Amino acid sequence: MAAAPQVPFQDLPPPGGFPQTIRYERYVPKRGPSGLIIFGAAISIMAYGWYWVGHTNAERRELRREKTWARIHLVPLLQSETDRDHVRRLEATRKREADIMKDVEGWNAFDLKAPVPGVGKFGARDASAAEPVYHTAKYVPPTFVYLPWGTDTGWWRGSKMFLKNPEYHKREDWKEARARGENPIE
Numbered sequence: 001m002a003a004a005p006q007v008p009f010q011d012l013p014p015p016g017g018f019p020q021t022i023r024y025e026r027y028v029p030k031r032g033p034s035g036l037i038i039f040g041a042a043i044s045i046m047a048y049g050w051y052w053v054g055h056t057n058a059e060r061r062e063l064r065r066e067k068t069w070a071r072i073h074l075v076p077l078l079q080s081e082t083d084r085d086h087v088r089r090l091e092a093t094r095k096r097e098a099d100i101m102k103d104v105e106g107w108n109a110f111d112l113k114a115p116v117p118g119v120g121k122f123g124a125r126d127a128s129a130a131e132p133v134y135h136t137a138k139y140v141p142p143t144f145v146y147l148p149w150g151t152d153t154g155w156w157r158g159s160k161m162f163l164k165n166p167e168y169h170k171r172e173d174w175k176e177a178r179a180r181g182e183n184p185i186e
Contacts, residue, residue, distance in 0.1 A: 033041075098109040108114055120126030 094109045101107040101109070115130040115132050117130045118125060118127055119131050120129035121131060
């Protein structure tokens with residue numbers, strides 16, 4: 001005879017439930033602030049930080065404005081110092097030239113407004129003309145610095161002019177004069 005199959009026994013609470021003295025539910029004590037409080041604290045800390053960022057930006061902007069206006073007010077002083085230095089250099093150049101050329105008759109010392117032999121209208125080369133280099137009555141700041149002869153500077157910063165003489169063999173008037181058999185330097 002075959003044995004009857006056994007039905008598995010399931011462990012269940014007693015009828016009417018467990019007594020209250022047995023704690024079967026999970027009991028986790030409340031630890032720390034809630035998510036809403038943490039979120040509010042983070043927002044308030046960021047708001048405080050952004051307040052100081054704005055405050056610092058305003059202060060930096062004010063300092064930048066003050067620095068800019070200080071520079072604007074210093075420009076005339078710096079320009080006058082530059083002009084004084086330029087006049088001093090021009091006078092030194094004029095005296096040096098007068099001393100060197102004292103034996104040459106009819107030589108005028110360095111003068112930017114004087115007619116220059118060999119210069120025609122608009123700066124064109126013309127051996128028969130003599131025009132001033134500057135055609136204006138107002139002050140024209142020069143585009144190069146006058147330095148003593150023999151100073152090897154190459155290019156001067158801020159200038160578009162080369163301080164040394166141009167290469168004569170590349171000029172058109174030099175080539176034409178050489179082709180005719182003339183000395184272009186005379």
